[in-house]
Amino acid sequence: MSALLIYIPGDAAAVAVGADEVAAAIKAAAARSRTPVTIVRNGSRGMHWLEPMLEIATDKGRTAYGPVELADVESVFAAMLAGGAEHKLRIGVPEQHPFLKTQTRLTFARCGIVDPRSLEDYRARDGYKGLAEALGNPAAIVEAITQSGLRGRGGAGFPTGIKWKTVADAKADRKYIVCNADEGDSGTFADRMIMEGDPFVLIEGMTIAGIAVAATKGFIYIRSEYPHAIATMNDAIRIARRAGMLGSRVAGSDFAFELEVRAGAGAYVCGEETALLESLEGKRGLVRAKPPLPAHKGLFGKPTVINNVLSLATVPIVLEKGAAFYKDFGMGRSRGTMPIQLAGNIKYPGLYETAFGVTLGELVDGVGGGTATGRPVRAVQVGGPLGAYFPRSLFNVPFDYEAFAKADGLIGHGGIVVFDDTVDMAKQARFAMEFCAVESCGKCTPCRIGSTRGVETVDKIINGEEPEKNLATLADLCNTMKFGSLCALGGFTPYPVVSAMTHFPEDFKSARQLQAAE
Amino acid sequence: MPLHPPWDAETARAIIADKQSMPGALLPILHALLEEFGYIDREAEPLIADILNLSRAEVHGVVTFYHDFRQKPAGRHVLKLCRAESCQARGSDALAAQAESRLGVTFGDTTADGRVTLEPVYCLGLCSVSPSAMLDGRIVGRLDAEKLDALVAETDR
Numbered sequence: 001m002s003a004l005l006i007y008i009p010g011d012a013a014a015v016a017v018g019a020d021e022v023a024a025a026i027k028a029a030a031a032r033s034r035t036p037v038t039i040v041r042n043g044s045r046g047m048h049w050l051e052p053m054l055e056i057a058t059d060k061g062r063t064a065y066g067p068v069e070l071a072d073v074e075s076v077f078a079a080m081l082a083g084g085a086e087h088k089l090r091i092g093v094p095e096q097h098p099f100l101k102t103q104t105r106l107t108f109a110r111c112g113i114v115d116p117r118s119l120e121d122y123r124a125r126d127g128y129k130g131l132a133e134a135l136g137n138p139a140a141i142v143e144a145i146t147q148s149g150l151r152g153r154g155g156a157g158f159p160t161g162i163k164w165k166t167v168a169d170a171k172a173d174r175k176y177i178v179c180n181a182d183e184g185d186s187g188t189f190a191d192r193m194i195m196e197g198d199p200f201v202l203i204e205g206m207t208i209a210g211i212a213v214a215a216t217k218g219f220i221y222i223r224s225e226y227p228h229a230i231a232t233m234n235d236a237i238r239i240a241r242r243a244g245m246l247g248s249r250v251a252g253s254d255f256a257f258e259l260e261v262r263a264g265a266g267a268y269v270c271g272e273e274t275a276l277l278e279s280l281e282g283k284r285g286l287v288r289a290k291p292p293l294p295a296h297k298g299l300f301g302k303p304t305v306i307n308n309v310l311s312l313a314t315v316p317i318v319l320e321k322g323a324a325f326y327k328d329f330g331m332g333r334s335r336g337t338m339p340i341q342l343a344g345n346i347k348y349p350g351l352y353e354t355a356f357g358v359t360l361g362e363l364v365d366g367v368g369g370g371t372a373t374g375r376p377v378r379a380v381q382v383g384g385p386l387g388a389y390f391p392r393s394l395f396n397v398p399f400d401y402e403a404f405a406k407a408d409g410l411i412g413h414g415g416i417v418v419f420d421d422t423v424d425m426a427k428q429a430r431f432a433m434e435f436c437a438v439e440s441c442g443k444c445t446p447c448r449i450g451s452t453r454g455v456e457t458v459d460k461i462i463n464g465e466e467p468e469k470n471l472a473t474l475a476d477l478c479n480t481m482k483f484g485s486l487c488a489l490g491g492f493t494p495y496p497v498v499s500a501m502t503h504f505p506e507d508f509k510s511a512r513q514l515q516a517a518e
Numbered sequence: 519m520p521l522h523p524p525w526d527a528e529t530a531r532a533i534i535a536d537k538q539s540m541p542g543a544l545l546p547i548l549h550a551l552l553e554e555f556g557y558i559d560r561e562a563e564p565l566i567a568d569i570l571n572l573s574r575a576e577v578h579g580v581v582t583f584y585h586d587f588r589q590k591p592a593g594r595h596v597l598k599l600c601r602a603e604s605c606q607a608r609g610s611d612a613l614a615a616q617a618e619s620r621l622g623v624t625f626g627d628t629t630a631d632g633r634v635t636l637e638p639v640y641c642l643g644l645c646s647v648s649p650s651a652m653l654d655g656r657i658v659g660r661l662d663a664e665k666l667d668a669l670v671a672e673t674d675r
Contacts, residue, residue, distance in 0.1 A: 016644050016659030048646035186602030189643040224549075224586055225642050227655065262542075263549055266585030268640060282544030283576075284583040300541065343645035344607035350646050372608070381603055385640075417604045417645070431606070435640065441583075 003036040005057035006080065009112070010041030011196050012228040013189065018069065019052040025073040026054070035081060043197015045112035046351030047099050050091065056080040064091040099348060099367065104329060106337050107314045108190075108353045111197035117235055119243050122200040128245070130316030134208045135253050141212035142168050145315065147323035149335030154180055154271070154308030155383065155412040155488070157334075157401045160315075163305060166295035167213040170303035175215035177206050178280065178299055178306040181222040181229070182264050182271040185384025187343040187415030191309035193351055195222070195229035198313070199236035203259060205312035207250055208319060209305050210257040218257065219299070221276050223264040233261050268385075268439035272487045273306045275441060286441045287487040308413070310339055331357035334400040344381075344417035345371045354399075361395030364418055375420035379428070379504065383412025385435050386492035388499035389428065408502075409495060425504035430458040432496040436489060447490025450481040454497065461508055471501065471508060522556035522591070529554065530562050534569050543570060544580055548587050557588045593628040593635040595673040597621075598652040599661075601638040604645035613649055613666050614638075620670045634673040 008014075008023045023039055030037040045064075047053060053066030054076060063084030065076045072089060079087040094100055094112075105111075114121035122128070134141050146161025167175060179202065183191040194202060206218045222230050237259050240246045248256045262280055264270050270279045274288035277299050298304020314336065318326045327335045334356035340363060342349050347369035364370070364380055371377055379389045388409030390397070397407045404411045419428075433454030440447045454477055460470045478494035485491040501508060523529070533550045537543050544566070551562055558581050567574045581587045599605075599614055614625070621629055621636055628635040644650035647659030653669050 012642075012657055013644050013647050013659060016642075016650060016657040017647050051647065183643060184641055186600075186641045187604045187645045188641075189645055192643040225639060228657075262545065264584075265545060265549070265587060266639075267583065279545065280542050282542040282570075282580070284579050341645065343604040343648060349648075385603060415604075415645070417607055419607045423607070428603070428606075431603070435602075439640075 003038045004030070004080065005038050005040065007040050007042045007055040007057070007062070009044045009052060010116070010228070010232075011044035011051075011112075011193060012226070013048050014044055014051040014053070015228065017051050017067070021070055022052050022054070022068050022073060025070055026077055029073055029077040033077075033081070040115045042114065043111045043116055044193060044351070045094055045100060046108065046193065047094075047097065047348070048350040049348050053091070053094075054080075055094065056084050058084045060084075061093055064094045064097075065089045066091060099350065099352070102367070103353050104337050104355050105353050106317050106326065106329070107201075107310055107339055108194070108198070108351065109317065110201065111193055111351075114198060116197055116199055116232055117239060119200065119239055119245070122198075126320060127200055127316075128204055128251070130319035131204050131208055131251060133319045134211055135251060135255070138211050138255075141208060141319065144319060144323045145212070148318045148326040149323075149330070149333070150311060150314055150318060150326065151334070151401065152308055153310035153314070153338070153413065155410065157411075160307060160311050163295055163307070164209065164212055166293065167215070167303045167305045170296055172303050174217075174302045175213055176299045176302055176304040177209045177213070177215045177218035178277065178304055179206055179218065179220040179309055179312055180271065180273060180276055180306055181220050181226075181309045182276060183226070183309070183413065184223060184268040184271045185386075185413050185415050187381065187417035188341050188384060188413045189343075190339040190341050190351060190414060192226050192229050194309055194313050195226070196232045199233050200240065201313045201316055202233070202309060203236060203240050203246065205315035206259060207246070207257045208315050209307070209312060211250075211255050213303070213305055215305065216256045216258065218259045219280055220259065220261045221264060221270070221280055222261060223270075224266055230261055230263060237261065267441075268435075269441045269487075269489050272489060275487070277304065277306065284441070286443045287489075289486060310413075329355035331355075331398065331400050332402055334402070338399060338411070338414050340399065341415045342368045342418075343415060345373055345420050346416075346418040347372050356400050357398050359395060360390060360397050360399065360416075361392075363399065363416060364395065368416075368418065371418060371420045373420050375422065377418055378421040378423055379419045379425060381417040381419070381428075381496065382415070383410045383495075384415050385432060386410070386488060386495055387412050387415070388495040389425065389503060390499070391503040393503075408499060410492065425500040425507035426458060426462050429497045429500040430455060430462070432493055433458060436493040440489060444484070444486040444490060446481045446484035447486070447493070450477055450485075450490065451493060453477055454481075454493075467509070475501065521594075522554065525555055525559040525561065527561060527565065530559070530565055531569070534566055538569050544572075544577070548581065548584075552587060555591075557591045560589065593632050595634040595654055596637060597634055597669060597673065598637045598639040598642075600640070600642050600644070600648070600650045602641040604641075605649035608648040610649040610661075613661060613663065616663060616666055617670065620667065634670075
């Protein structure tokens with residue numbers, strides 16, 4: 001009898017809810033019944049309310065069970081042993097689950113399916129086909145990325161191809177590829193999932209970038225809050241190097257490319273690309289004034305491609321399937337797919353990759369199933385701590401860079417945080433300012449001082465001190481920060497504040513005022 | 519929780535020298551010192567400055583800029599609670615208050631007996647299993663009052 005093949009996610013979200021303990025218990029149960037098992041610690045499929053979600057490989061494909069707690073292990077293992085039999089936690093074929101079935105998985109094509117530490121798995125699922133295309137015609141890489149319409153998935157939405165072309169055209173003795181894996185936005189975890197679930201796709205994407213612009217060294221800057229991602233990436237880099245997919249002759253070609261992981265140190269502002277470069281150079285994470293652009297003078301003063309994890313992890317499929325294939329998805333100037341992350345008070349939290357154009361309401365009420373608490377959805381923050389709060393009346397806005405900008409918001413890195421009707425929006429506005437004050441690098445005045453004044457002003461409003469005057473002051477302060485700050489930290493902090501004031505004005509009337517009005 | 523050895527300049531010098539040739543060596547050096555000693559001793563700053571040929575002010579600036587590089591030893595355990603929006607939406611503020619009252623400290627402080635340091639963290643990327651926490655590097659999701667009390671009890675051991 002061949003060994004049972006059981007998948008138990010090693011993704012941090014699964015580990016945080018007991019996947020390691022469940023894996024140990026499965027091993028023990030197998031030993032007791034003298035059943036040979038092979039346990040693969042895969043990434044997560046992204047249905048996080050079902051984690052830990054275990055899968056058994058059967059001759060009819062995989063069968064999933066979840067969420068599996070320690071007390072369920074015996075009975076789930078028995079069901080698995082019976083060839084994926086019925087059980088109260090049985091989900092069936094994961095791909096047939098509505099949450100997965102309605103997705104378009106391009107960037108996340110392999111995540112949750114493969115063993116993240118197996119190059120064989122990676123290749124068996126179309127891995128390194130993009131690199132093969134790239135090596136076949138290196139001169140065409142930049143054009144393919146440009147034609148695909150891929151835009152920076154970190155939040156800024158800058159066309160990736162233009163960035164690459166600028167670096168490719170720059171003359172220098174040395175160039176760098178830098179991956180921004182400083183995923184600090186609350187409500188986002190897509191970068192972490194890719195690095196933990198399909199690290200080779202990021203390595204492949206960075207390698208292709210290196211070939212495209214003639215860079216031979218890449219850095220992946222991962223936040224220190226992600227120890228699992230750091231460990232998986234380091235393992236994957238070692239494996240790729242041993243297999244000749246990194247090093248002086250990538251895949252036997254004349255191209256050299258080397259990769260190194262660097263850990264952040266708990267500064268949110270280092271997610272800003274120039275602050276990240278400063279940090280990589282061993283300095284304080286102070287934002288640089290632009291120009292010069294990193295594409296001209298980036299890391300150590302050399303031309304540098306700096307892209308988000310998701311942008312780089314999307315490169316291989318663009319090369320493999322062609323620019324037209326990728327461009328076919330999406331709407332307007334937002335082409336392709338976006339890995340959207342559903343979080344906060346939501347019934348079905350997780351990773352949902354879909355073509356641009358889906359509305360906010362479809363995501364929150366439809367895919368997400370409304371709140372986990374069962375109370376009405378009141379506010380939805382899109383795009384992290386610098387993103388706007390949306391009320392239900394804006395649920396018809398399609399997920400698209402331009403449409404969100406028109407609605408005075410941003411899609412950012414694709415995080416959606418849902419709040420029910422117990423949320424106090426004045427408190428959320430205060431938090432936005434407070435967060436900015438804590439994390440400001442201090443280089444420019446609007447951000448450094450404005451955020452602290454912002455906290456004070458919101459406090460006055462909450463306490464009912466001259467509310468009209470202070471609301472006007474807060475609006476004015478937000479305007480100054482938005483247009484006067486050096487980077488998105490100070491520049492975008494007004495989004496959550498102003499959107500809270502605009503869409504939820506009742507929360508900015510203090511208890512004292514409300515009493516007076518009665 | 520690994521017990522850290524007391525500050526030792528010779529060990530520190532070896533750690534610094536080991537990484538000094540890395541491009542942008544300062545953060546990797548500070549991370550290595552943090553791992554060894556559990557904090558960045560004030561005496562490390564002139565050592566690093568000397569070996570990397572930087573001013574002491576530059577090194578001090580970097581040490582104090584980043585939240586990770588604590589400048590005095592933490593308690594025997596470090597409990598981090600996520601205070602960011604996704605966890606707020608699932609009731610993390612109440613859990614934060616509970617942690618403070620159970621431990622008798624405010625965020626950023628260590629209990630008087632040196633047992634545990636309570637720290638805020640702004641996102642562990644576990645937003646889909648909010649609220650979340652980290653005890654001595656071990657991550658915990660779907661935190662509730664009961665689980666939090668269990669974590670606090672663990673620090674008694």
